Amino acid sequence: MGHYYLRRTARVFVTIWLVASLSFGLIRLLPGGPFTLLRANLLRQGVPASEVDARIANLQNIRPNAPLWEQYFDYMFAAAQGNLGTSISLDEPVSQVIAEAVPWTVFIVLVSTILIFVFGILLGAIQAYWEGSRFDQLVSGVSITLMSVPFYVVAVLALFVFAYQFGWFPPAGTIGPTVEPGLTPEFVLSALKHAVLPIFSYTITGIGGQALAMRGNSIQVLGNDYVEVARLRGLSDRRIATRYVARNAILPLYTGFLLLLGFRLGGTVILEQIFSYPGLGYYMWSALESNDYPLMMGTFLVITIALVIGVYIADLTYGIIDPRISRGETDAY
Amino acid sequence: MPTETEDKESVSWQSDSGVSADVTRGERLSEFFEERVRKPAIVAWADRRTRIGLVILAFYIGMAVVAVFDLYRAPSTNQAPQLIGPFESWAYPLGTTMSGVDLLSLIIHSTPDILLMIIAGGVWATAIAVLVGTLAGYKGGMVDRVLMSISDVVMAIPGLPLVIILAVTFNPKNPIVLGILINISYWAGLGRSLRSQVLTIREDSYVEASRTMGVGTPRIILKDIIPNLMPYVTVNFVFAARYVVFASIGLFFLGVLPYSVQNWGVTLNYAYSGGALLTWEAAHWLLFPMIAIMGLSLALILLGQGMDRVFNPRVRTRLAESSESTRATDDTTEGY
Helix, strand or coil: CHHHHHHHHHHHHHHHHHHHHHHHHHHHHCCCHHHHHHHHHHHHCCCCHHHHHHHHHHHHCCCCCCCHHHHHHHHHHHHHCCCCCECCCCCCEHHHHHHHHHHHHHHHHHHHHHHHHHHHHHHHHHHHHCCCCHHHHHHHHHHHHHHCCCHHHHHHHHHHHHHHHCCCCCCCCCCCCCCCCCCCHHHHHHHHHHHHHHHHHHHHHHHHHHHHHHHHHHHHHHCCHHHHHHHHCCCCHHHHHHHHHHHHHHHHHHHHHHHHHHHHHHHHHHHHHHCCCCCHHHHHHHHHHCCCHHHHHHHHHHHHHHHHHHHHHHHHHHHHHCCCCCCCCCCCC | CCCHHHHHHHHCCCCCCCCCCCCCHHHHHHHHHHHHHHHHHHHHHHCHHHHHHHHHHHHHHHHHHHHHCCCCCCCCCCCCCCCCCCCCCCCCCCCECCCCCEHHHHHHHCHHHHHHHHHHHHHHHHHHHHHHHHHHHHHCHHHHHHHHHHHHHHHCCCHHHHHHHHHHHHCCCCHHHHHHHHCCCCHHHHHHHHHHHHHHHCCCHHHHHHHHCCCCHHHHHHHHHHHHHHHHHHHHHHHHHHHHHHHHHHHHHHCCCCCCCCCHHHHHHHHHHCCCCCCCCCHHHHHHHHHHHHHHHHHHHHHHHHHHHHCCHHHHHHHCCCCCCCCCCCCCCCCC
16 A cells, blocks of 8 residues: 555656656747747847847746757756746746736635535435436436536626626626735635636536436445345435445545546636636636746646646545555456 | 347357358348447437437537538628627528627538537547557556556646647647547546456456457457447547537637637637627627537537437347346336
């Protein structure tokens, strides 16, 4: 077991290293190369030609004239120290921009994922318990309909109706313009008010799929012999529902958590742009718009790291939830 | 899980021998048709969800045909007065946009590319997933470890941001390339779950029999393992296709993907930035592309959900009336 955790931890670092390398390689593939556009921009801004190379080196942690492998090592060493270069459009260190953006994105993604799990599991369990009832059919129908609505459609509609037409919620930003950051009631209230619509659009479109999956799993578990045996042993319904059915039905969902989390984290690029919510996704999009490659690659790297850490935590806790889990290798044929 | 019908085939004393003079090619073909086409079709059609899904999908294919054969005028700017409301005139049933483009023709003419894109994305994702999943699951050992490590890494890269960066880098305009690009990392999760299914199949007696007979790995994977995975693969093909719809329209909406013809996502983007959010008068400009997207994904989800049942062996034999014994035993999950 200890061996497994060691390998699992090593994989986190390998993944991050690979993605960092990937981002380094992709910068080189970008249209016109990484420096052509930047050089043109700097010259247009009136930077003397003699200083341009130094500026570029400063911005991207790369000396443009050095051999490729040296550029690679420079880039990786800087990234390992948290130095992701300087944003061209915002003229701030990328790491600083990202540090301000990360909490908001994590907040939105975490809250909506938890809500999806809680509501999806509850709904699915009730549906499975009353399988075939009117309630079951109704919820299934609604779930399938909601699954077919992309979250950005809900986001745009919510923005249209609740922000612009009724004016109940602010259409942009993370907190009100006059609110000071800090643990004051106004700050919390303002932050929640700004986050309601993004979280709502993420949650409402995700619950359906979870509920359907939970319903299917529960029905399958209910048909198992050990549930029948538990019933014959005279265990209470509550005990059967929580310890026997729910536990076994939730397990497969927990592994799906990984894909769900990745989907939500990636989706913030669209979601945060719609609500002008300055999180990671928002900055990634705006970096794209302004050809700000250091910022773009920095946000990409950090979104990936967030996902890797999330999955890592999920994997490590999986063994606690399901003690049966076997990490054995299979025989080679 | 081997089903009754599939067991019969894998024992295959009657259909695969080739030596027996009793079974002609025609009979084999008709048996294939019976087992793989007619029965699934009957079961599929019996399920209401599949039926609705297929009808909606047929409607989209119809739109694509109309667009391909140019049976309805192509969208162009200033072909109509600006911002006509929906259902106001017969000439422009869904109304027009700010720049005077007929919304109906916009929606119709973006269908073929989107259908091409989702098919390409779905085929790519499932093909790679089947390859990786079966190879890793069946071979085990080193191959398994390497393939699963790779897919773990791929799974750890968030899909949309990667697609965005690739789209910016390669700037693809061809819908097929775009579909593949959007599902570039989709195979990882699917491959992993296929692998765990293969892990149970590989221990089945008929696979073991093939192995002891000295049948090679490619043939075992092709003949013994993949047929058993087909149901799962088909269902996931539909879900992969739905993912392409969601992701591509979302990225078109963001304005990240390059495009040569306006499609639902681009229209949504123009409507969004053109101020359709602010007034009810322009709301149709936003709503109809949205309905087009939701209709297509609804069709795909219904199809996936319904097909899940088609491949449930118990439902299948009961509906195709091929087995007497299964009819009475279908109430195991009732009564709780």
